[in-house]
Every structure is written in structure tokens, then in C-alpha cells.
Amino acid sequence: MLSAVKALTPRSRSILKSPARNRSRWCVPSVDQVMAEERAAAFARRSVKTSAKLEGLKLVVSMMDLTTLEGSDTPGKIAFLCRKAMQPLDPRYQVPSCAAVCVYPNLVRIAKKFLEHSSVKVASVAAAFPAGLMPTKLKLREVRGAVRDGADEIDMVINRASFLAGEYERVFDEIAATREACGAAHLKVILETGELQTYDNVRLASEIAIRAGADFIKTSTGKISPAATMPVTLVMLETIRDYFYETGSRIGMKPAGGIRTAKEALAYLVMVKETLGDDWLTPALFRFGASTLLNDVLMQLVKLVDANYQSADYFSLP
């Protein structure tokens, strides 16, 4: 293919390499904004009550990547987070542990120490989180370091600047390289949909990330508003569905940021259930990236079991 391009005149070569052609080579379906938003809103109107709610809330906890990504994070803070992730609530409520904790690379080793003998995984953001603007070489070094320190999962950000400039192959190559650098660790690719803005862009970025080797695709860093939204997540789930139809591989999904209440989380579960079905209703293929969400979920859960609300002071802070 490349040698064929070399044989052409400079003009036709530039046409072949132009971003427009580049985009059309990624033959991705378009997304209709109005209908996508309408569909996403319909999931939130499902009524999830009593036993379904209790079961759903426990599932949400088990899918949670309990996250702290502040400049002020210290080993002390990580201790709080890890303990909370391992045992979110008094054992009599039979609440599962969270799926993972998500921290900056420099704290992976600390987190790993706390979580070594638990089922909770350590996820690390990487690849110059949150902007993704460092040279690829440095990003890969950061990823390898985090994996070496014990990270089970790597949450990388894509280079949105490259994406919006139409350099899709560069985005693709960077993800593919990170995939290699991850080794056995799982790779989640953060699209930062708040910066991509259109659903067509979200669809294309999802497609690139999946084909370049993502195990999960993830909406946001949590540093940009809007973060995860229902329609954006729906568009990503639809990409996952099409990829499954085509190849038989199941890619995971992680909405992150902006999901703060149990009610919203249940609406996401409804969306997964009715878009991808039962196979995706597992922490292996669906995660929530959140921090404040956990205690709201626990509060609703306790209310269902004990039939009365407790104030926030009865729920330990992560």
C-alpha cells in the first residue's frame, strides 16, 4: 500500500494522505444525535425497585473503580481508598468489594501493597494523564513503570489533539504501542468524550481504540466537563456491539466521571442490560469510574435493607 503511494505524483499522494480520506477509510457508521439522546433517556425511565434495586446496587459496587486522581494524593489517602474498596460496608449487608482502585502511577506500588491479598485490582492512569500530550516515548515509559510496580490495569488517555487534527493513524499507533507496553495488564482507553464533543467523533474514536487493542473503552478523565453521559456511553456500547457481531470479541466499557447518584448508576446498568445483554453485566466487562458515587449507592442499599435512611456520617469516607 505504502509503496503504491510512493509511485504516485505528489498531488495524488497528498490527496491520499489527506485527513478527509483518512477519515473515510475508517468506515464507521454515523450517529443521529436526536434519536441517540432519545434512546438514552428512555433507559432512565425504567423503574428499578425493591429486589431489582438491591441486586442492582450490589452489582454497581462490584463494578466500581474507586478513584482518586488529585495532585494532593499521598500514601495516607491511598490507605483510606484501598480499605474502603476492599470492604465498602459492614459485612452484614453482604456488599461485594469494588472492582479496583484507580490511582496515579507513582502510587501504584503503595496501593498494590494494601490490596495484594484481596480481589481488588490496581488500576493506574497513564500516558500523560489527563492531557496526553507528552512524547510517546515518555508515555510508554510511564506505562511500563506502572505495570512493573504492579498495576493490573492501565487507563491511558488518547491524544485528542492528534484526533481532532485528523491524525487517526497516529492515535491508533499510540494505542497499539501502549497495548504492547501493557504486557499482561488490561488496557482501558480514555477517549475524553467531553473534548471530542460530537457523537460521530465518539464513535470513530471508540472504533480506533478497539481496533488498536483496547480491552475497555472509557469515556472520560473526570477532569473535563461534561464527563460521562448516557448518550455518549450508548454510542460507545453500540460500537462494542458492532465489534462483537463482527469478531466475536467482547470489549468492556467504563463510564467515568459525573455519575454521582445510585439512581444514575442504575440507569447505566439498565442501558448495558438492554444494549449488550447479560454477558456484559459483570465487572469483567463493565466498570464505573467514580468516587462520590460509592457512598450514595451504599446509602440507598442500607435504606433498602433497614427501611430507613442514615445520614452521610454513618458511611465511611474513602
Place this chain on the structure above:
Amino acid sequence: MPRRKPSTSRLAIVDRNGEADGRPIAKKDRTLDFGERWSYAPAPEASNYIKLHDRYQLFINGRFVAPKSGSYFDSINPATEEKLAEISSANEKDIDLAVKAARRAYKNVWSKMPGRERGKYLFRIARLIQEKARELAVLETMDGGKTIKESRDIDLPLVAAHFFYYAGWADKLEYAFPGRKARPLGVAGQIIPWNFPLLMAAWKLAPALACGNTCVLKPAETTSITALHLAEIFQEAGLPDGVVNIVTGAGETGGGIVNHRDIDKIAFTGSTEVGKRIASAVAGTKKKLTLELGGKAANIIFEDASIDQAVEGIIAGIYFNQGHVCCAGSRLFVQESVFANVIRKLRDRISTLRVGDPLDKNTDIGAINSRAQLEKICELVDSGLKQGAQLVQSRAHLPAKGYWYPPSFFTGVTASHRIAQEEIFGPVLSVMTFRTPEEAIARANNTPYGLSAGVWSDKGSKIFKIVNQLRAGVVWANTYNKFDPSSPFGGYKESGFGREGGRHGLLPYLTLS
């Protein structure tokens, strides 16, 4: 660790060997499993506070009166087959009383009243409907079998919106048709169907009243109850006696209205068969007529459409209200290049539709309105199978009692199949293919009906080109079954004539000079 150059695999698909456990998933097994790993608990809408009367009388001259006929018939809840109440069967004497009351109210009160005063009554009615919306929605669901989700979120808000909208026109008729004087017609006889009982009542009553006419309304015999609760709202709103009269009964009652000598206008929504009979009965009389009849709408999906959203449009088009929709997108035309993809997605999508108790807030498909309608659906599906089409049906579990039909679609349908020609009026879709835009237009127009159509394409210029060649009263682009009181609705050919909704909706109830 050795430094490696970033992969330049470009468009290569990363080999994942299918599943995490290493076993690739064979092509035939790549199906989504919409099972019960996490299932919704029952979420029934409360209905214990609803006060149903044992017997519903006729509403004539502002009062509820026993029918002169002395006869009553049962109204059944189609989801349980239980009797809800007894409904009066109006005979010719009752109809005559209703028309006389309407005539008196027209002469003495309503036609003389300034438009802004009429408007006040309509605004009051609209507000009362909003106040009682939940109760009316539950009643609508119990009486007709439609899901509470739809009666609550679609029917009732639209009912109130229609009264609000036409209330606004009542004092602006002279601006609606500049330079011309608009006068009411007199007494309107209005016969409505069972698929949207309250909404059709609103479509008929609101513009007629806004224009200064008085009405004799006949709801469908299987869904009379909510119209009579609407009558209670008219009483509460202080609407002058006789301005709206409601007579209940079956086809003969409707015939009595059509043939009554002192009615100035007939408005009918229902089947094409009955519409034709009405048209011939009214021919040669002074009566004005509007008909909103059946349909066999084409929903056209081009290869450049947003497929996932178009599939939602198919669902909204045919499974909305159990397919009991005259403008349902019952003929689906899919461009051949995307046919397999659309069908796979549609097959998965219908297995997520929840069929069952219409009062459950999570139900997507409610009960079929009546046994007769269920039999008609079954008969047409049988004909489709006999004529060699392939049926795809959701495996939804159907309740033991009540009238139900699972969401279904036929592939392998051609224009010569009965299921491609006749209105099924149920949750059954006929899927056909086309190759070029010209073929799509020709096939879409190849029907005696012409009520509605849908077009799905990401290309705006194509949409404009196509919609202008479709002979249908309403054409939706990249959406389906969207209604608004300000938007006119009506058909071509055997789908009837006259428009309801919008400024156009005033015309059938006025004479202009």
C-alpha cells in the same frame, strides 16, 4: 526492556482470540443474551384509587342520563379479560336527544359566545386534564390495554396540549385566515377509534369547540370509559350544557350519527372500510366530511442512515401502542446493502421489548385491544406464513389471560404478499428491500393508502429529494411517530382527507367567506 518502535499495524485488527478464556466465539454464536441475570422487579402503577362506575350513562345536555334504549354492554380490560363496567348503548332516540341538545347549545350559547370566552373554557379543560392526568392515564391503560408508559408520557400530555393549542386559536380565528370571515358550521358528529381514545377525542373536540361548533361524540365501543371521565371534566369546567354530548355504542350508534338529518359535519377516524360506508352515506347531503382512515406506511432506511438509531425508529414506528396506530411504519424498506445488519439488530432489539401487564411501568408492549383485533392479527400472520414469508418473533413470555401478541416481523416479503398490502394494525412488521432511491419511492407509493412515511438517511439533500416524492400526508425524517398539536396530520388516497392539528385543523370546522 528492549525499546520497540510503535506498531504500524494501521488498520489491522488486533487478534484477541475472541473470549478472555481464549476460546474464539463462532460466527453463529455471536448473539446477545437478553436474559434474566439482572431482572426488573414488578413495578405496577397504583390503580386502587381509581373510581370506576358500575354503569356509565350517556352524557347529554350536560347531564349523565340513562339510555332510552335501556340496553348496556360490557367494557372489558383486555389485559385481564375482566369486566370493568357497563356502558350504555345509545339508539336513534338517544342520538336525536344529543343532537337536539347540541343544536340548542349551538344556537343559544356557543356560537354567540366571543372567541376569547370559548378559549377560557378550553384552557380550563386543558388544566383540569393536566391535574387528573395520572388518573386518566391509568384508566386509559385499564380500558384499552396500552402501556402506562405510553398513556402517561405520550397520550395524556398530548391530550392536554391539544386543548391548550386550540384554546389559543379560539379568539384568533380572524387572523388565521386573513381577509376572510370564519364562521362555525353548527353541530359536528364525531366518531373516534379505540387506539388513542382520549387523544382522538381531543383531536376532534378541541378544534371544533374553538371554532364555535357543538359536538356529538361517539367513542369506540371497547374504549368508552375515558371519554365519559372527560365528560366529568367538562362538567367541572362549567362547559355550557349541550356543547359536548357523548353517546356510546357500537357501529349502529355511529350509523345513527352519520345519518342524522340535523348534523352539519361528520368527522371520522377509523378503518377505511367504515370510512367508505360513511362517505357514501354522506354523499348528496349538506354534511361536510373529513376522514382519517387506515395506512400502510413505508419506513425507508438508506444505507447511509445511522443504523442503530434507525433501528430505534423501526421500533417506534411499528411497536408503539402494540402497532395499533394508523400511521404505523408497517412496511419497512431497507436498502439491500445494509439489510443483513439491520435485521440482526432488529432481531436483538425486539427481544429486549417487555410484553405484559400494561400497568407495569417497565412494559413496552401492552395488550391487544380486543379479541376481534387479536384474531385479525393472527389471520394476517397466517396468510404471511402461507404465502411463504419468514416470521421472526420475540420469545417474550405472554400472560395466560388477556389478549397478547409478541413483537414480530416478516422477512422475505414482496409487494404481492397480503401482509405487504393490508393494514395489520398489530405489532407485526413486513420487511422488504430496495436497491436505489427511485425504487424506494416507487415501492413506497405502491399502496392504496397514503397517510405517513419515514425516511432514514444521514444526507440532508437526499431526505428533501425523497420526501417531496412520497405521496403521504406526514413524512418523518430520521424519526417516527412524533406528534405535536401544531403540526397538521391527515392522509392521501384511501387514508382519507382533511387535516387535523395546526392551523389546517381549523378548516374542517369553519366556513370561510
